[in-house]
Amino acid sequence: MKKVLITGANGQLGQCLRKIAAQFKNLEFTFKNSKDLDITDALSIKKTFDLVDFDYCINCAAYTDVEQAEKTPDIAFRVNAEGVKNLAFVCKKHKVGLIHISTDYVFDGEKKEPYSIDDIPNPINEYGKSKLLGEKYIQEIMDDYCIIRTSWLYSEFGKNFYTSILNKAKAGENLSVTDEQIGCPTNANNLANYILENMLMNNVKNRVKHFTDGIATTWYGFAQSILLENSMHGKVPLVRDKNYRTFVRRPKNSVLK
Structure with a gap:
């Protein structure tokens, strides 16, 4: 039985992995x-890896507050880059395969077509820069890794675009949502299944992958879909907004191929 460590277990992807863990009988999970x-904390990582001979580590730990990352980039880089470097060194020492979750924000969004794994990253904000540096550390340090870039992640857990729109709609608030960005919303439950199924097939070595649910839309279009799915379309005012109320530059095209 393969032993799997999951970091960032209280995040939405970590909770989705926990929800389906029992379905994978050949995997034994440790959630942290x-x-x-x-x-x-390199010492904290060392102690965890010294206690159990893990086969894989799925790193769901990340600093994802894009707005705050722009104000205090040192925090984002400490988690998304230096923390990932700590994990990479320990995983290499213990011969543990590292599966790391990255983001569409490593790209600048200027391309007209979807981004492939062969496109050169060029992040335009501090969050994206910190995530890209984490990717580079893994590639420089490790031989056995898989970096999975995903986009617009949502689930029933925690605070995300899906839950925010639904909660505002239920509260009767008017919704004003931008249509200036395009990307692929990705259900974290689908990503969790993808990771574990590929792990069982040993299809996670030395590569960068893109995973989304494959349907490109704007945030406005995504909001429409959320209302339709919950039988609330037409019952709550939804306004198309050309502006994205943020001081952080964000990629206009986040579609991953």
């Missing part, structure tokens, strides 16, 4: 949240 295992 940020209090149990702080990836910015």
